[in-house]
Amino acid sequence: MDPNTPQIRTVNVTRYVTPLREGGSLPAIAEADDGFLYVLKFRGAGQGVKALIAELIGGEIARLAGLKVPEIVFANLDEAFGRTEPDEEIQDLLKFSTGLNLALHYLSGAITFDPVVNKPDALLASKIVWLDCLLTNVDRTARNTNMLMWHKELWLIDHGASLYFHHSWDNWKEQAVRPFAQIKDHVLLPLASELDTADAEFRSLLSDDLVHTIVSLIPDEWLLANHSDEPADEIRAVYARFLCARIASSGIFLKEAQDARKLLI
Known part of the structure; x- marks a missing residue:
C-alpha cells in the first residue's frame, strides 16, 4: 500500500x-x-x-x-x-x-510503557511530543502513558482525548494557533531534545494534501451525529483546516514545548 x-x-x-x-x-x-x-x-x-x-x-x-x-x-x-x-x-x-x-x-502480550524502565531515543521522544502538541493530546502523562511496549518497540495507543477543539466547535480558528500548555505534563518531554529536528521533518511530511486524505477517512455518519444540520463535507473541511493551520504555525507549540522542557532539565 x-x-x-x-x-x-x-x-x-x-x-x-x-x-x-x-x-x-x-x-x-x-x-x-x-x-x-x-x-x-x-x-x-x-x-x-x-x-x-x-x-x-x-x-x-x-x-x-x-x-x-x-x-x-x-x-x-x-x-x-x-x-x-x-x-x-x-x-x-x-x-x-x-x-x-x-x-x-489487539497487541497480544504487550506491556504498558514504563518511563522508569523504557527510554526511547531523543528523536523518537521528540516526534511523539511534537505529534501530541499538534493533536492537543492531553492523555500521554506519567499517570496514563497510552503507550505500549510490544516486541521491544514502542507503540502508541488511544488518541481519543485529542483534538479537544471539536468539543467547542465555534472557536476552532483561534484554537488552531494556540500553544499547548498541557505539554508540560508529557511523559516523554524530558527526553525530547530533538524537537527542532522533529518539527522540520513533520512539517515537510504532513502536507495539506496528506492531511485532507486522512480527514477524508472520517465516516459521514460520525460527522453528522453531532452536526445533523451541516453537510458532512463542510464538517470534514473544518478538521482539515484546523490541522493544516496548526502545522503551518507549529513554531507556536514548538516554543511552548521547548520552554516547558527547560523547566524540567
Whole structure:
C-alpha cells in the first residue's frame, strides 16, 4: 500500500470477549469476522463519535509520520449483538453503539510503557511530543502513558482525548494557533531534545494534501451525529483546516514545548 494513501478496513464484530475497565469509556476486547482480536472503541461511550474521530485522525497521522500504531479498522456492531449480555451497563453500551465503531488491532502480550524502565531515543521522544502538541493530546502523562511496549518497540495507543477543539466547535480558528500548555505534563518531554529536528521533518511530511486524505477517512455518519444540520463535507473541511493551520504555525507549540522542557532539565 502506498503510505500516502491510507485505507481503513471494515470488519464485523462477532464476539464480545471482555471489557477493559479503564476510565469511563469501557472499551473491550472483541473478535471480528476476520479472525483477529481488536480493542473495540464504542460510539455509545463517553464522548461518543468525537472520541472515535480523534482516534482515527490521531492514529493515522501518527502512522503516516512513521510512528507505530496498531492497525485501525472500522467495526460494525449488529443491533442484536448485546441482547444476551448479562451486565446491564455493557448491554446498554452495546445497544447505543449499534452501527459503525472503531477498533485497534489487539497487541497480544504487550506491556504498558514504563518511563522508569523504557527510554526511547531523543528523536523518537521528540516526534511523539511534537505529534501530541499538534493533536492537543492531553492523555500521554506519567499517570496514563497510552503507550505500549510490544516486541521491544514502542507503540502508541488511544488518541481519543485529542483534538479537544471539536468539543467547542465555534472557536476552532483561534484554537488552531494556540500553544499547548498541557505539554508540560508529557511523559516523554524530558527526553525530547530533538524537537527542532522533529518539527522540520513533520512539517515537510504532513502536507495539506496528506492531511485532507486522512480527514477524508472520517465516516459521514460520525460527522453528522453531532452536526445533523451541516453537510458532512463542510464538517470534514473544518478538521482539515484546523490541522493544516496548526502545522503551518507549529513554531507556536514548538516554543511552548521547548520552554516547558527547560523547566524540567
